[in-house]
Amino acid sequence: MKITRRTALASAAAAGAASLAEPFALNRIAAANQPGKQAASYYRYKVGDFEVTAISDGVLNAPIQQGFVKNASVDDVNAALEAAFMPRGTLANQFNPVLINTGSQLILVDTGNGPGRSPTTGMLLAGGLAAAGVDPKQVNTVIISHFHGDHIGGLRSGDGPINFPNAEIIVPADEWAFWMDDGNMSRAPESGPVRTTFQNTRRIFAGMGDKVKRFERGKDVVPGITSIATTGHTPGHSSFLVTSGSGKLVIQADVTGNPAVNLRNPGWHSWADMDGPQAEASRRKLFDMVAADRIPITGYHYPFPALGHIEKDGDRYQLVPAPWQPII
Ligand SMILES: [Zn+2]
Numbered sequence: 001m002k003i004t005r006r007t008a009l010a011s012a013a014a015a016g017a018a019s020l021a022e023p024f025a026l027n028r029i030a031a032a033n034q035p036g037k038q039a040a041s042y043y044r045y046k047v048g049d050f051e052v053t054a055i056s057d058g059v060l061n062a063p064i065q066q067g068f069v070k071n072a073s074v075d076d077v078n079a080a081l082e083a084a085f086m087p088r089g090t091l092a093n094q095f096n097p098v099l100i101n102t103g104s105q106l107i108l109v110d111t112g113n114g115p116g117r118s119p120t121t122g123m124l125l126a127g128g129l130a131a132a133g134v135d136p137k138q139v140n141t142v143i144i145s146h147f148h149g150d151h152i153g154g155l156r157s158g159d160g161p162i163n164f165p166n167a168e169i170i171v172p173a174d175e176w177a178f179w180m181d182d183g184n185m186s187r188a189p190e191s192g193p194v195r196t197t198f199q200n201t202r203r204i205f206a207g208m209g210d211k212v213k214r215f216e217r218g219k220d221v222v223p224g225i226t227s228i229a230t231t232g233h234t235p236g237h238s239s240f241l242v243t244s245g246s247g248k249l250v251i252q253a254d255v256t257g258n259p260a261v262n263l264r265n266p267g268w269h270s271w272a273d274m275d276g277p278q279a280e281a282s283r284r285k286l287f288d289m290v291a292a293d294r295i296p297i298t299g300y301h302y303p304f305p306a307l308g309h310i311e312k313d314g315d316r317y318q319l320v321p322a323p324w325q326p327i328i
Contacts, residue, residue, distance in 0.1 A: 040123060040131035043305030046328050047296075048244025050102050050224065054298065054305040055128040057095035057112030057154070058121040064089055069261065070269040070276055077261065084260035091258055095150055096306035097124055098251060098298055099134065100242065102224060106134065107141040108164070109240065109251055110300060111154030124154055125163060139164045143221055144171040145253030146237040147179045147201045148272070151300070156204050170221055173214035174229075175236025180205070194274070230255050230286055232279025233272065239286060241295075250290050250297045255283050257301040259319040263287070263310070266317060287317045296322065 041056040062068075064077050068091075078088040086092070100107040112124035129136060142164050145151055155169065156162055162169075178184055185198040205212060215221045217229035217238050228239040233254045240251040254272070256262035262270055266283050269276025290297050291312040298306050299319075308321040 040127040041304055042128060042132040043307070043324075044132075044328050045305075045307060045322070045325065046247065047100075047242050047249040048247025050100055050242065050244040050247065051328070052242070052249065052298075053099040053101070053132050053134075054096050054307060055099060055124050055132055056304045057097055057128065057150075058118075058123040059092050059094045060118055060121055062091045062093050064091060067271055069265075070271060072265070072268050080260055080264060084264070086260055091261070093258065094301055094304055094306070095121065095124075096298070096300055096302065096304055097151075097154075099129070099132065099139075100225070102244070105140045105222070106138055107143060107222065107225070108139050108167070109143045110145055110151040110253065111142060111163070113150050114153030114155070114163075115157050117149075117153065121150075122154070125157075136164050137166055139167045141222060142167045142169045143225065143240070144169070144175075145239065145251070145300070146172065146234040147175050147197060148234065148254070149197065149200045151253070152201070152204050159203065159206070162208070168213055169208070169211065170213045170215055172217055172227065172236040172238040174217060174231075175234060175238070176212070176214050178235040193272070228286065230282040232275045232277075232282045234274055237282075248293075248295045250286070250295050252286060252290075252297055252299045254300055255279075255286050256299065259299070259302055263317045263319055266315070288312070291317065 043054045045052050064074055066074055068074070069077050081091065082088055095112055097108060097110040097112050100109065113121040115122045115125065125136065142155065154163060179198060179201040188194045188198055215227055217227045217236070220226050221240065224242060224244055226241045228241055230237050230239045237254065239253050239255055242249040242251065257270060257272065262268050262283065266287065267280055269280065273279035287310050291310045294309060296307060297310055302319065308319045311318045311320050
């Protein structure tokens with residue numbers, strides 16, 4: 001249709017009518033359909049010239065049972081959850097890998113649970129990366145913090161090919177040495193999470209031995225990313241310091257899980273920490289440094305988008321979440 005002054009006025013009038021009617025139309029849609037779930041979730045922020053994207057791999061609701069914290073009672077753990085306005089009896093354990101775009105490289109740190117663990121996990125590969133505009137084939141480097149299944153599970157689906165076919169895979173040398181040692185595996189309990197981790201590690205890295213690069217903790221992993229030895233959660237657990245210009249970010253990985261538990265109570269020894277006292281020493285050292293130097297921190301199990309600062313509070317710590325920013 002040729003646009004004349006008359007048709008332009010007519011369509012402006014129609015648009016006006018539509019915007020008047022719109023609230024009622026929206027009400028009707030809302031009444032008919034409550035989606036009841038989140039969209040794929042990612043959040044971007046800058047660290048110097050790097051762009052970091054936190055991508056949710058989902059959540060698992062873990063029951064609070066005896067032994068959830070080895071040196072605290074179920075009542076004490078529930079009181080800590082309640083103090084953080086979280087429900088008693090269950091911990092919503094989130095998973096938040098980060099993707100770092102250096103301007104020339106795409107680096108993924110940890111890979112989520114992978115497919116098949118539960119309907120509420122595996123979101124990194126099932127929509128999260130795609131929503132953030134990234135094809136797994138584009139990832140240049142995958143850096144792994146430690147070998148628990150919620151961090152390496154996304155590397156391989158079942159016995160299929162590697163999910164990041166063009167990426168160099170880089171893991172802590174100490175972690176590799178521990179979990180790939182058959183003697184260590186033979187001494188693990190017959191069943192339980194340690195045995196499962198030995199088996200899962202062998203499945204994931206099957207046939208990849210030569211292709212997996214190993215880094216010494218405390219040294220540079222790739223330009224701009226330095227490893228920090230944070231032993232205790234596992235024997236070769238690593239955190240990372242990302243540096244670009246004056247920008248810094250600490251990727252703590254699993255130095256603590258949900259902040260309401262081991263951040264508020266740094267002396268608590270989680271069931272998931274293989275060496276509780278060593279994990280506590282690593283935790284206090286890292287958080288004292290991050291609090292004193294006011295470095296932003298991301299935690300794999302912090303609430304999405306898992307970004308904030310650590311504030312020291314006497315003998316304890318507190319996470320101060322970073323405010324959401326639309327322009328980065
Ligand atoms: Zn974890």
